[in-house]
Amino acid sequence: MNRRRRIYEGKAKVLYEGPEPGTLIQHFKDDATAFNAKKHAVIDGKGVLNNRISEFIFQALNEIGVPTHFIKRLNMREQLIRSVEIIPLEVVVRNVAAGSIATRLGLEEGTPLPRSIIEFYYKNDELNDPMVSEEHISAFGWASPQELDEMMMLAMRINDFLTGMFLAAGIKLVDFKIEMGRLWDNDMSRVILADEISPDSCRLWDAKSKDKLDKDRFRRDMGGLIEAYTEVARRLGIVTENEQSAGSGPRLVQ
Known part of the structure; x- marks a missing residue:
């Protein structure tokens, strides 16, 4: 290498x-x-x-x-x-209240959300990856309205698939973060999934015990x-x- x-x-x-x-x-x-x-x-x-x-x-x-x-x-x-050309957004899909959404909205961690929620965060470490709206994304040109629609459609499709896959393994998919990019073919591009999906980027709980099987063990000094x-x-x-x-x-x- x-x-x-x-x-x-x-x-x-x-x-x-x-x-x-x-x-x-x-x-x-x-x-x-x-x-x-x-x-x-x-x-x-x-x-x-x-x-x-x-x-x-x-x-x-x-x-x-x-x-x-x-x-x-x-x-x-x-x-x-x-x-791919990475779109400068983190796409977070939440199924259960945990992490920042629980803190922001005063929800008890583990509370099921009324429906799956998609959030966008601007990828910028110096700004601590601030949460942004679709209006911000469109106004600053980070992604077009069509690309945003594609991103949300892909995010929900991925969520549906992962929820079932993990549940079959006795794991609850609480939330996850993904990144997407533009794959160019001459002057045309399409949005595709990039980066990774792993316990680093997902909150995964044992479906019965609620034991954490993800990076929260590191964030919260839990060990293991x-x-x-x-x-x-x-x-x-x-x-x-x-x-x-x-x-x-x-x-x-x-």
Whole structure:
């Protein structure tokens, strides 16, 4: 990888020049961050798990016709992806009150929302990713009205699919964050799913006990992050039973 040109490095991933035009290699790091990187740690094995979980989800979405940047997994930490122009918005879909919406609206965490809610946040670390309205997005040209419609339609379709997939594994999908990008073909573009979907970007609770199986374990100093992510992978059939040995990291199904 040292011979490849680094295109971008974020909090949890690095993008490298891909082997063919229009492709990139997405490398998953072990870094864990919260509160816009004000809290940071390196947790051995996290990148491996997120790579594999995200691969599993993106493959499933590709199969049902949701357009994504994912092409294939290359190894335990890397994926081959399509190069897209990232739309500078985080799209958050909420099914249950948790995190910032519970704080903002004075809701008890765990309260089911009247319906699934889509929120948009402007991607800008210096501004702490402020929440924005459709009016802001349209006025500042971050996305066109047509693109916004496409983004919301894709977000709800992804939510419907993930809710059922996780529920079948005994997991409640509380909320999740996704990013989307423009895939260009000459002068035409379409909106597709980009980035990742993993326990880093979802709130996942055990459907019965409500135990947290996501990055809130890091945000809230609960510990057991790798164990929680491994449990998610196990329930999805990515990690087989009793295959994690001390100090060796999770063993993943190829």
